[in-house]
Amino acid sequence: MEFFHALGGGARFNKKRFAQDVELFSSSTGTDQEGKSKPSGIALPSEQEVAGLLDELDVLPSGTTPSNEGSKRRKKHVEEGESGNKEKSTEVMGNFLPMNKTRLPTDLFFTTQIKTYLKSKRIRTYGDDVPAPITSFPEMTTRYNAKPYLTKNLVQSAFTRPTPIQQQAIPIVLSGRELMACAPTGSGKTLAFACPILHALGEPRKAGYRAIVVSPTRELSQQIYGVFKTLSKGKKFKVCMLTKATASTQANNPKLREKFDLLITTPLRLVHGIQQGEVDLSGVEHLVLDEADKLLEAGFVEQMDEILAACSNPKLQKMLFSATLPSGVEALASTIMKDPIRVVVGEK
Numbered sequence: 001m002e003f004f005h006a007l008g009g010g011a012r013f014n015k016k017r018f019a020q021d022v023e024l025f026s027s028s029t030g031t032d033q034e035g036k037s038k039p040s041g042i043a044l045p046s047e048q049e050v051a052g053l054l055d056e057l058d059v060l061p062s063g064t065t066p067s068n069e070g071s072k073r074r075k076k077h078v079e080e081g082e083s084g085n086k087e088k089s090t091e092v093m094g095n096f097l098p099m100n101k102t103r104l105p106t107d108l109f110f111t112t113q114i115k116t117y118l119k120s121k122r123i124r125t126y127g128d129d130v131p132a133p134i135t136s137f138p139e140m141t142t143r144y145n146a147k148p149y150l151t152k153n154l155v156q157s158a159f160t161r162p163t164p165i166q167q168q169a170i171p172i173v174l175s176g177r178e179l180m181a182c183a184p185t186g187s188g189k190t191l192a193f194a195c196p197i198l199h200a201l202g203e204p205r206k207a208g209y210r211a212i213v214v215s216p217t218r219e220l221s222q223q224i225y226g227v228f229k230t231l232s233k234g235k236k237f238k239v240c241m242l243t244k245a246t247a248s249t250q251a252n253n254p255k256l257r258e259k260f261d262l263l264i265t266t267p268l269r270l271v272h273g274i275q276q277g278e279v280d281l282s283g284v285e286h287l288v289l290d291e292a293d294k295l296l297e298a299g300f301v302e303q304m305d306e307i308l309a310a311c312s313n314p315k316l317q318k319m320l321f322s323a324t325l326p327s328g329v330e331a332l333a334s335t336i337m338k339d340p341i342r343v344v345v346g347e348k
């Protein structure tokens, strides 16, 4: 918990409002109220480990402590990346003070702390102004004002802590940035885009598709559909899984399309829908290409062009998720992204 405070820069956590979360995080780890074991996610460092980490990070002149000083804000610089590939980033976080030269040692403390934390989780980021990672799901609310239903549904699904890709991808997407994320199979990439997309959608609007997730197979699309349904429990978001049947129903009744907020689809089905005038993507603000390495392979490139052309909203935010990003695919992906941040977890 100390580390949460350090990373949050003194941001206040409303224990009453998030009583459920407090209980969850303060109870013994790994079991729920009924004593059943829960998926552990990725464990945060223990207090001992944190103490060791903080000792390791003793970069301040002796006697100096990082300051929160009231509600003033401070800019934080994060430098991350492998040697020879260092890129600077800046973000306003928590109650940090505005950065100025006289505050540099304090700033350096947080810079080094976050850098060490990312390294411990094998998270590498490339790009400008990279937001600091979240270390718990409630931080989506404390830092980004995400609706409490999201945290509640995560807790109810026994997702106690964000995995490394979720820790870094969620704040990037919540900040409105474009993202190329590369993390191993089974590392939790679906929640990494589902959480921030649901937050960005706000409330169900019945104004047609505002977000789409394209995945290479129908089976994967069904899994993604399931995750969105679980995570949006209690909200009346309408999620459409595009199939031959749903496409033809919507073709026969164009008014029906307006009821949906979110579309999950495979590329061929989507392109067919676009060509037949069955789907309208002009209102889409968030586009996810899941398993982007497959979607950007030679066979799919034309479909991707067509999908991108149909997403004509200038506010479109693009996200690519993949287990591998071969350099050719990455170069191609870069041509369609606006000032993206690249996140790599583990080995590329």
Ligand SMILES: Nc1ncnc2c1ncn2[C@@H]1O[C@H](COP(=O)(O)OP(=O)(O)OP(=O)(O)O)[C@@H](O)[C@H]1O
Binding pocket: 039, 040, 041, 042, 158, 159, 160, 161, 162, 163, 166, 183, 184, 185, 186, 187, 188, 189, 190, 191, 323
């Ligand atoms: N924070 C979390 N805590 C515990 N379990 C999680 C968490 N996030 C995801 N999971 C679980 O991990 C499993 C893998 O998640 P997911 O399918 O999103 O991974 P992925 O990275 O998309 O894998 P793939 O590359 O195969 O699509 C799922 O069973 C999911 O429920």
